[in-house]
Amino acid sequence: MSEALWGPGARAKTSLDMVALRQAWLLAVNDLRQEARDLELILTSTFFSLVVLIMLGMSFSALGVSSQPLAVPGMLWLSVAFVGALTLGRIFTREREFDTLRALLVAPVERVSIYLAKAFVTMVILLGCSLLTVLGLTLLFPAAQPFADRPLETFALVTMGCTAYAGVGTLFAAGLASSSGKNVLLSVILYPLTMPSLLFALVATRSLLEGHESFTTYLGQLTATNVLAFVVGAWLFEPVLVGVPQKRRGAARAARRRR
Amino acid sequence: MIEAEDLRKTFGEVIAVDAVSLSAPDGQITGILGPNGAGKTTTMRMISTLVRPDRGRVRVDGHDAATEPSAVRRRLGVLPDARGLYPRLTARENVEYFGRLQGLDEATLRARVDRLIERLELAEVADRRVHGFSQGERAKVAIARALVHEPQNVLLDEPTNGLDVMSTRAMREVIRGLRDEGKAVVFCSHVMQEVSALCDTIIVVARGTVVAEGTPDALRAQAGTTSLEDAFVSIIGTEEGLVA
Numbered sequence: 001m002s003e004a005l006w007g008p009g010a011r012a013k014t015s016l017d018m019v020a021l022r023q024a025w026l027l028a029v030n031d032l033r034q035e036a037r038d039l040e041l042i043l044t045s046t047f048f049s050l051v052v053l054i055m056l057g058m059s060f061s062a063l064g065v066s067s068q069p070l071a072v073p074g075m076l077w078l079s080v081a082f083v084g085a086l087t088l089g090r091i092f093t094r095e096r097e098f099d100t101l102r103a104l105l106v107a108p109v110e111r112v113s114i115y116l117a118k119a120f121v122t123m124v125i126l127l128g129c130s131l132l133t134v135l136g137l138t139l140l141f142p143a144a145q146p147f148a149d150r151p152l153e154t155f156a157l158v159t160m161g162c163t164a165y166a167g168v169g170t171l172f173a174a175g176l177a178s179s180s181g182k183n184v185l186l187s188v189i190l191y192p193l194t195m196p197s198l199l200f201a202l203v204a205t206r207s208l209l210e211g212h213e214s215f216t217t218y219l220g221q222l223t224a225t226n227v228l229a230f231v232v233g234a235w236l237f238e239p240v241l242v243g244v245p246q247k248r249r250g251a252a253r254a255a256r257r258r259r
Numbered sequence: 260m261i262e263a264e265d266l267r268k269t270f271g272e273v274i275a276v277d278a279v280s281l282s283a284p285d286g287q288i289t290g291i292l293g294p295n296g297a298g299k300t301t302t303m304r305m306i307s308t309l310v311r312p313d314r315g316r317v318r319v320d321g322h323d324a325a326t327e328p329s330a331v332r333r334r335l336g337v338l339p340d341a342r343g344l345y346p347r348l349t350a351r352e353n354v355e356y357f358g359r360l361q362g363l364d365e366a367t368l369r370a371r372v373d374r375l376i377e378r379l380e381l382a383e384v385a386d387r388r389v390h391g392f393s394q395g396e397r398a399k400v401a402i403a404r405a406l407v408h409e410p411q412n413v414l415l416d417e418p419t420n421g422l423d424v425m426s427t428r429a430m431r432e433v434i435r436g437l438r439d440e441g442k443a444v445v446f447c448s449h450v451m452q453e454v455s456a457l458c459d460t461i462i463v464v465a466r467g468t469v470v471a472e473g474t475p476d477a478l479r480a481q482a483g484t485t486s487l488e489d490a491f492v493s494i495i496g497t498e499e500g501l502v503a
Contacts, residue, residue: 019362026359034347094345103343103404106307107360108332242309 020110027109027117032124034094041090041125045083049129052079053136061140068143073205076133076158077198080165083129084122085190088169091122092177101177105242115170115237119230122173123159123166130158146209153215157204160222164197167229174241197225260284260443261306261412265315268301275301277467279315283445283460285411288438290458291447294495298467299447300340303416306445307337319412333361336405340416342397346390350381350400353389354407361408368407375403379433395426402433413437415446419453431457455487465495 035041056075063071095101104114134154137144147154172190204218261283268276276298283289291299304310306317308328317324319331344353351372358368376385379399384392389400398418405413418434419427434457437444448454454461455475463471463478471478471494475487482490 023360026356030345030348030356034345037347098346099339099341099343100345101343102309102339102341103337103357103401104360105309106332106335106337106339107357108329108362109360110329 020113020116023109023113024116024120027104027113028120031094031117031121035121035125041087042128044090045087045125045129046132048086049079049083049132050136052082053133053140057136057140063141065142068141069206069209072137072141072144072209073202075137076130076205077161077202079133080126080130080161080201081191081194081198084126084162084165084169084194087122087125088166088173088190089176091118091170091173096177101241111238111241112234114241115174115234118173119163119166119170119233122170123162126162126166127159130162131155134158143209146211150208153208153219157201157208157215157219157222160219160226161197161201161204164201164222164226164229165194167226167233168194168197171233171236171240174237177241197222197229200225260320261289261414261445262318263302263306263315264317266302266305266312266317267314268298268305268310268312274467276305276312279464279467279469281445281462281469281472283412283443285443286438286441287459288434288444288446288457289460289462290454291445291462291464292451292454292491293447293449293464295449297449297464299449299464300416302464303414303445303447307335307414308332333408334411336408336410336413338398338401338405338413338415338418340420342401344389344392344397344400344404347388349386349388350392350396350403351376351385353400354403357404358407363408371407371409372403375406378436379403380429393426394421395423395429398422398426398430402430406437410442412443413445415444417448418446419448419450427453451488451491463491463494470494 056079060068060071060075092101095104134144134147138147169190172193200218200222204215204222207215207218261281263279263281266276266279267274279298279302281289281291281302291302293299301310305312306319306324308317308324308331311325317331320334322330322334324331345356348356354372354375355368358372363371376382379402381396381399381403384396389397392400398421402415402418405415415434419430422430431453434444434446438459446453446457458475460472460474461478462469471481473481478494479485479487479490482493484490484493
C-alpha cells in the first residue's frame with residue numbers, strides 16, 4: 001500500500017480533512033460525469049424551471065411595477081424550493097436503483113465525503129436552474145432589473161440560497177436512499193427545515209431589489225445558516241444513511257421508558 | 260485474517276444472527292454455507308462494516324471494525340450480492356473510480372486495472388458501458404473493483420450467483436488464485452457444490468447460528484455420512500433453501 005495517497009502508510013502525511021475533501025471531489029466528479037452522459041436530472045430540473053417561469057410570467061404579467069419587488073423574491077425562491085425537491089428526490093437514485101451505495105459504503109470512503117459530494121451536485125444543478133429563473137424574471141419583470149445591474153451580489157445571493165437548501169436537503173435525500181426512507185418524509189421534513197434559509201434568502205432578495213444597504217447583513221445571516229446546515233448535515237448524515245444500531249435504539253427506548 | 264466473535268444482529272423482533280463466531284485465516288478459503296435466510300449475508304455485512312452488530316466484535320488483520328472501520332475497509336475487498344456497478348460507466352471506469360477512492364495514484368491505478376482486466380479476461384468489454392453486460396461480466400467487473408487495491412482479505416457474497424458454467428469455472432479459478440496468493444477469502448453461498456469444491460473450512464449456518472464448522476471431511480465424519488450433501492442436510496435438519 002506504499003503507493004496509496006491515503007491508507008496505512010500515507011495516513012500520517014495526509015490529514016483526514018484533505019482525504020475527505022479529495023474523496024468528496026472524486027464522488028462529485030463521478031456523479032457529474034454520469035449526469036453529463038444521460039442529462040436525466042439536468043433536463044428534468046431545467047424543463048421544470050422553464051415551466052414554472054412561463055406560468056409565473058403568464059400569471060403575474062399584469063402586476064404593477066411597484067408590487068413586483070414584493071412578488072419577484074417569492075417567485076424565485078418558490079421555484080428553487082420546487083426544483084430542489086425534484087432534484088433531491090433523485091439525487092440518490094443511481095445508488096438506490098443499481099445498489100452502488102453498498103459498494104461505496106464498504107470502501108474506505110468517509111461518510112462526510114458522500115454528503116459533501118451529493119450536496120455539491122445538488123447545489124450545482126440548483127444553481128443552474130436558479131440562474132435560469134433569475135434571467136427569466138429579469139426579462140419578464142422590470143422590477144427584477146437589479147439582478148442584471150448587480151450581477152455579483154445576485155450570484156452570491158443565489159449561490160448562498162441554493163447551498164443552504166442543498167445542505168439541509170441532502171441529509172433527507174440520504175434517508176430516501178436507505179431502505180427505511182419514505183418519500184413522504186422529504187416533503188414533510190424538508191420544507192419546514194429549509195424554511196429559515198428560504199426566508200433569509202427571500203428577505204435578502206427583496207433587499208437587493210429595493211437597493212437597501214441591509215442586503216449584506218441578510219447575506220451574512222444566510223451564510224451563517226449555510227454553515228449551520230452543513231455542520232448539522234455532516235454530523236447526522238451517517239446515522240440517516242446507514243441507520244442507528246439496534247443496541248443504541250434499544251438503549252434509547254429503555255431510557256424513555258425509565259423517564 | 261478475519262475474526263468474528265459472538266456476533267448478534269436483530270431487525271426489530273427478528274433475530275437475524277445470534278452468537279456467530281468465525282475465524283478466516285490467510286491463505287485459506289472459508290465458506291459460509293446455509294439456506295436462504297440463515298444469516299449469511301447479515302454476517303458478511305457485519306464483517307464488511309456495513310451493519311453494526313448489536314453484540315460481539317469483528318477484527319480484520321487485528322483492526323476492530325467498531326473502532327477502526329476505515330482501517331478495516333482498506334483491508335477488505337468486498338463483492339456484494341447485488342454487484343452494485345454504475346451502468347453508465349464503462350467496466351474500466353467503474354474499477355478506476357473505486358481505485359481512486361481507495362487512494363491509489365494514477366500510475367499504480369492504471370497498471371493494476373490493466374492487470375485485472377487481463378487476469379479476468381475483460382479486455383473485450385473493458386471500454387464498454389456496463390449497461391447490457393451479462394451476469395458473468397458484471398461479476399467479473401465487481402471482482403476487479405473489489406481487488407483493485409490489493410486487499411489482504413476478500414469477502415465474496417454469492418460470487419457465482421446467476422453465472423453460466425464457463426463463468427462459474429472462471430470465477431472459481433479466480434477465487435483459488437486469491438487463496439494461493441495468501442489472502443484470506445470468505446465466501447458465502449447456499450450452493451453446496453460451490454462450497455465443497457472450493458473451501459478449506461466450511462461454517463454451516465442455520466437460523467442465525469453456527470451449527471457446524473470444519474473441513475469437508477470433518478463435517479462428513481461429524482454427520483456420519485459419506486456424502487457432503489447428506490452431511491449438510493443432517494446438520495441443518497432440513498433441505499429447504501439449499502441448492503446441491
